[in-house]
Amino acid sequence: MPVESPESRTVEVLALPAAVDEELLFLYFENKRRSGGGPLVSVEKNGDRAVLVFEEAEAAAKVLSKGHHVLHNVELSVRRPASKDQCTLLLRGINPNTSTEMIELYVENLMGLNMPDYTLYPSPGRDFILVTLSQPLSKGVLITRVFLFFSSLKKKEKKKVILFFNRIFFHGIVQ
Numbered sequence: 001m002p003v004e005s006p007e008s009r010t011v012e013v014l015a016l017p018a019a020v021d022e023e024l025l026f027l028y029f030e031n032k033r034r035s036g037g038g039p040l041v042s043v044e045k046n047g048d049r050a051v052l053v054f055e056e057a058e059a060a061a062k063v064l065s066k067g068h069h070v071l072h073n074v075e076l077s078v079r080r081p082a083s084k085d086q087c088t089l090l091l092r093g094i095n096p097n098t099s100t101e102m103i104e105l106y107v108e109n110l111m112g113l114n115m116p117d118y119t120l121y122p123s124p125g126r127d128f129i130l131v132t133l134s135q136p137l138s139k140g141v142l143i144t145r146v147f148l149f150f151s152s153l154k155k156k157e158k159k160k161v162i163l164f165f166n167r168i169f170f171h172g173i174v175q
Contacts, residue, residue, distance in 0.1 A: 086136030
């Protein structure tokens with residue numbers, strides 16, 4: 001039996017009423033007759049959203065194909081969660097007056113890359129930049145490189161650095 005990826009077994013539920021707790025979500029989405037689902041590995045509720053991970057991808061697919069889910073007289077929106085783009089990072093916290101060359105040096109030193117390995121796309125206000133990588137960096141490699149870069153800085157230099165890298169999430173993008 002092939003190992004199914006967590007992404008294929010995961011469903012995001014939106015527009016949850018406040019009265020709906022994790023236990024009710026478990027009961028509803030494990031009920032094949034009502035939701036089309038099946039056994040769940042986990043349910044994580046955060047405000048009016050929840051992320052469900054099923055034991056099998058087939059159960060997640062059936063929940064998504066059902067389309068109409070009602071709980072506490074409220075119709076729920078169910079979809080696949082947004083996926084991470086492993087080749088695009090958002091660099092934010094940039095002074096708009098910072099030169100492109102300085103940003104290139106920062107990216108190259110921080111991530112251990114050379115110019116052909118990435119492309120910079122500044123926002124119109126130059127307060128953030130999309131960094132597109134030619135090959136994805138794993139989260140572990142990225143964290144290690146950031147740690148090594150910051151470890152090499154002097155105490156005074158560390159206080160000046162307030163830039164942040166964020167992974168980019170895409171939902172339903174057709175490529």
